Amino acid sequence: MEPAIRVARLCKTFSVPERDPGVRAALAALFHRKTREVTAVVDVSLEIASGEIVGFLGPNGAGKTTTLKVLSGLLHPTSGDVRVLGHVPAMRETAYLCEIALVMGNRNQLQWDIPVADSFLLHRTIYRIPWADFRRRRDELVALLELEDLLRKPVRNLSLGERMRAELAASLLHAPRVLFFDEPTLGLDVVMQKRMREFVAEYNRRHGATILLTSHYMADVSTLCRRVIVIHRGRICFDGDLETLSDEVAAYKEIWVTLGEPADLSMYGEIRSCDGVRIALRVPKASAPGVTARLLQNHPVLDLTVEDPPLEDVIEMAFRAGPSAPDVAPPSEDRVR
Amino acid sequence: MHVVRVVLAFLRVAALNELQYRANFVLQLIQSLLALGTGLVILALVFDQVTDLNGWTHPQILAVMGVHVMMGGLIQMVIQPNILQFMADIEEGTFDYVLTRPVDAQLLVSIRSFRIWQATDVLVGAVVLIIAVTRPGHAVEPATAMLFAASFLVGWAMLYSVWLILATTAFWFVHVDQIVDLLNGFYQAGRWPVGIYPGWLRHGLTFLVPLAYAITVPAEVLTSKVSAGAVAGAAAFAVVLVALARWFWRAGLRRYASASS
């Protein structure tokens, strides 16, 4: 079956102005503007099937948002072939725009001063949603996102969490087949983040929408996405399951042990942290059982857990492992957004 | 059709927005009257010294002032709020939302915001215009009134195009808020008949910021100083400007889609 999203060898470069600090440089900049070529995305290829939820991970400036914008038609690729739902996004055909939705964390699209319900009505007119469909979807979204009490409030009176839920509902009223989420949980508290994730997962289950999500919150990715694409310096350095990522990249375990009395455990493995009696050890996966046994045997252990390394560390290792192709000059740099 | 429905939807939103703030209506009225007051003050000071200004009599200049205030009101109601919103969107990164809508971006950008209470200027200007133009024994014929309406609309289309062209530069320069002050500043020149300005300035006003067509000509229609032919010429010029604005806008969109947002 035709993949929902197909990208082949996408490249995107920008010219960015730059300036040294100080008043003298500011005066000089009046006459001679310096720009720098910045490579945001290089040689990115991927395929996403219909109904998948894929997480895009990477540090700031890695190229996640650029890729997302190319896929939603906001940016033209410098080179490469991009197709979403069979359309070329850059052409911005009306039919294509009616099939997608973009939600950006911390950036509002709802009308500020009028009740949420009126913003929804405006949305209906713009997307030409038939009344019956509109009412049905609105009621479903209001129920799923618990918006009943908020419908009559102007957006400016809502808290950040409430606003994000309303934004989310608005963006789904036209039943898009592909959703682009750019850091949707940015700034939300822990409880709200959890609710957002649950909602997205439920929506995907019910409607089979393809979801592409960028984030630098690991929890977003670990709970929602079975597949992750790791981008660093504009290149994909990993594309696959989270478990595979752990296995391939981080073939070790973390052992947390609480001892009866302080001791030096450096002979067993790498000490990650040491807080008197509570020590974290990093050991290769294969030797974890052996080390555990010896610890229990030789030391007064009060508590012991064996864990997979935290996702952040795994991702960081993925970055350090680097993209498969060697870096070609000029080196990409963080770009100003 | 869809376009009309979208326009009406945004008008509805604007009404919902503004009707909440009834105090704004009073404030707007005060501002309109104060602005009119200062305009009348300077007119009085001038006509203390002379009986006509380059062939323009007091009621004729008053008519120009009336059209100026009416057109200014329309600009503040429809054009300026949308341009300001557009520039804010470019600066804050929310223009992307405009692009992901299945509506022509230029249309959307031009109709999203209305400031309904600015209509006080349109009303005040209309009153001044009527006072200036209705003299005993000199009634305005329906044909003249229609010609006036036509030339007024043509003028409005020209000013919209100029505003849009300048706002489109935001795609390249991002922070172009100053164009609003620039345009409003130069708009003040339209308060007086274009004929009183020195030659080179008059030409600038006619072609660069077509205030002559937008304000002086409609007023001249009502004071019988100009013919239907001139209005037809203005219409032709308006068509050129509108087409230019559209072309430039699309160039701007292409630039936005290839550069960093």
Place this chain on the structure above:
Amino acid sequence: MIDRLCALGAFYVQTIQIALARQLQHRAHNLLFVLGMVAEPLVYLAVWSTVARARGGQVAGYTGGKLAAYYIVWTLVRHMNIVFTPYGFEGRIRSGKMSGLLLLPLHPIHHDLADFAGLKLVTIVTWIPIALVLAIAFRPALDPGALQIFVFCVAIWGAFVVRSTFMWALGLLSFWTTRVAALFELYLAIELVLSGRLVPMSFLPAWTKTIAAWLPFQWAFAFPIESLVTPMAAGELLCGLAMQLVWICIGALLVSMVWRRAVRRYTAVGG
């Protein structure tokens, strides 16, 4: 006491530098800003020149050349008059920034004065080429003496401080009402007519001039222009500077009296 003045001075210098660096980035912005303000005086100039020509060369003692001089210098003085407004005040209270400013060990007016002073420096630099172009186009009759030039350079900054203090005092009303706008617009309209901005002071009828004599407006606008454009005796020039100082003191007194009450109200009501 000396330490505090030195610290204040250092604060001003640093804030001005920051404002300079920030503003110099926006080249097109600066140019457009100064250009946009050129239209208003050019309209006045065109109108009054036409009147002068109709009356055989001059009106109310102003020849075409002197009118040109008046309105070209007008453009700079207009810019020096752009200060922090009551609208900005309202915005600050609404956005919560006022709370942040109240926590600083420095009266907030210093921040505004210093910040705007930095912007004024950029404006002055941006203005010079525009003034040259205007001078070539309109041929002003300008022949000031050295003292006049000196007094002018001081007077434009005096104008800046006079208007800043009074605008700030007006802005303080935002602590009591959200409807400052109507009052502000009325203030602006009166100021427009009585300051020398709409027309030179000598164009106004006698009774208007009497009223204007009791108000600070002409010292922030007409006086700096006239100091350069109209031949004035040394005594008059220095007297004018003294009047600016007097009005600055009055404005500062207003600000400090109202500020105390405003802060009390703000902290009691919570904004």
